[in-house]
């Protein structure tokens with residue numbers, strides 16, 4: 001009887017430890033599709049809280065909410081990491097029209113770029129000059145640009161499969177367009193939205209004035225792709241048309257905010273840290289469901305799934321909701337700074353910040369040895385249609401952790417629809433599919449499980 005009892009208690013432990021990787025992954029995916037909390041969490045973040053621009057009340061509500069939800073997961077530790085963040089507000093709704101003759105106006109949809117200064121109170125009205133990018137701006141020079149609004153109209157390249165590459169190919173217009181145009185005497189900047197689709201939505205995003213003194217800064221706004229095309233056509237017909245726009249955005253002094261952190265302590269190698277994260281802040285036009293509410297709830301779901309499937313990590317698994325990725329990266333920088341100061345040994349970091357769409361795989365930033373070890377696990381992911389394992393980039397928030405030995409990775413979902421929503425008013429909850437979101441969380445958990453179980457090559461030595 002006594003023997004039987006012992007067998008009864010030991011059996012589940014033995015059966016778990018004997019579970020093959022195939023079985024463990026199957027367990028993770030099945031649990032994600034039936035017991036995940038990710039969609040419910042995203043519903044709250046998106047619909048009960050909403051857009052979470054750094055320094056806003058909503059951002060602080062999101063900090064409190066995700067901390068409380070992680071506390072419910074019975075983790076070993078949940079805490080806040082203070083970080084100072086920029087505070088920029090949009091002000092009242094922007095307003096713009098094209099004036100093709102006295103009394104002949106065409107209203108267009110614009111939104112201020114994050115970090116931009118306001119226009120004069122009554123708005124700004126003048127002629128424009130269209131350019132395809134920063135090179136053309138420089139070629140035109142001061143004579144053609146002074147006193148005008150520069151209209152950057154280089155579209156995202158349609159024939160690139162990875163839409164992030166297409167984004168990277170024209171985002172310099174948005175980020176540096178105003179600083180460059182101001183050098184040639186421009187009075188304002190209008191940038192074609194970073195969107196492959198022709199629609200009515202302007203897409204915001206961060207911009208920088210670089211070293212430009214405050215009194216030289218000019219207002220910058222994004223225009224919807226449809227209105228960019230209309231503006232371009234009208235300019236071709238009559239280069240003398242005028243553009244009027246008004247925006248009341250403002251920069252305030254930095255404010256205190258937080259990264260939200262939750263962790264499960266490793267049972268064998270607690271000093272080897274695996275960090276998983278997304279960014280809790282978002283732009284203000286939508287509710288930030290894809291960018292990056294999805295990545296936050298998927299990261300939290302990794303801990304939930306590990307708990308639910310009864311897996312006890314050997315290494316410390318830490319989830320970080322980074323603050324201020326969008327307009328400053330202060331949270332990512334602070335996390336890495338503190339980790340470095342404490343001499344923490346990060347062996348792996350995984351970020352989800354490419355939308356909550358169907359997962360395809362991962363991109364990696366790591367040594368050849370580690371990449372070889374990880375790609376050997378590809379067949380395990382095959383039943384879940386996960387096939388993309390490529391070197392090249394990970395994520396903005398985990399980037400500052402880069403160093404010898406660490407493996408950095410980014411979840412890579414299907415990217416075809418991402419830029420239809422990115423930084424626009426339609427980045428909202430109804431555009432996230434529950435199963436796709438859950439499959440992304442399961443895919444992250446599967447990789448975290450394998451790395452935790454088998455470790456990485458050449459881990460960094462712990463300081464001291």
Ligand SMILES: [Zn+2]
Nearest residue numbers: 291292325353
């Ligand atoms: Zn993002």
